[in-house]
Amino acid sequence: xxxxxxxxxxxxxxxxxxxxxxxxxxxxxxxxxxxxxxxxxxxxxxxxxxxxxxxxxxxxxxxxxxxxxxxxxxxxxxxxxxxxxxxxxxxxxxxxxxxxxxxxxxxxxxxxxxxxxxxxxxxxxxxxxxxxxxxxxxxxxxxxxxxxxxxxx
Numbered sequence: 629x630x631x632x633x634x635x636x637x638x639x640x641x642x643x644x645x646x647x648x649x650x651x652x653x654x655x656x657x658x659x660x661x662x663x664x665x666x667x668x669x670x671x672x673x674x675x676x677x678x679x680x681x682x683x684x685x686x687x688x689x690x691x692x693x694x695x696x697x698x699x700x701x702x703x704x705x706x707x708x709x710x711x712x713x714x715x716x717x718x719x720x721x722x723x724x725x726x727x728x729x730x731x732x733x734x735x736x737x738x739x740x741x742x743x744x745x746x747x748x749x750x751x752x753x754x755x756x757x758x759x760x761x762x763x764x765x766x767x768x769x770x771x772x773x774x775x776x777x778x779x780x781x
Contacts, residue, residue: 647671650755708772712765
C-alpha cells in the first residue's frame with residue numbers, strides 16, 4: 629500500500645474538522661440540566677479536561693513524527709507507532725471498554741443495551757472522530773514505514 633502525503637493531509641484536516649462535532653458529555657452541565665442533549669461538548673473539551681496528559685503526549689509524539697519526516701530521521705517510525713498505539717488504546721479502546729462493567733457476563737457486556745448506552749452517551753461525533761483518528765494514525769505509521777524503505781534504497 630502506497631500512502632502519499634496528500635492522503636495524510638486530507639485525513640488530518642477531516643480529523644480536526646470532526647473534532648468540532650459534539651463528542652462527549654460535560655458532567656457539570658449534565659448535573660445542572662439532567663439532559664444529555666443539552667450537555668454535549670466537542671472533542672477538544674474531552675481532550676483538555678478528561679485526557680490532558682495523554683493529549684500532551686500525543687501532541688509531542690505527532691511533532692516528533694513531523695520533524696522526523698522532514699529531517700529524515702530513522703526513528704520516526706517508532707514515534708509514529710507510539711502515536712498509533714497510544715491513540716487507539718487510550719483515546720478509544722480504554723474509554724469504550726471501561727464502560728462495560730467489571731464482573732458482568734460476556735453476554736450482557738456485548739448486548740444491544742450496552743452499545744445503545746455508549747451511543748447515547750458519546751454520540752456520532754465521538755465515534756467519527758475516533759474512527760478518522762485511527763485511520764490517520766495508521767496512515768501516518770504506514771507512511772513512515774514506506775518512507776524508511778525509500779531511504780534505504
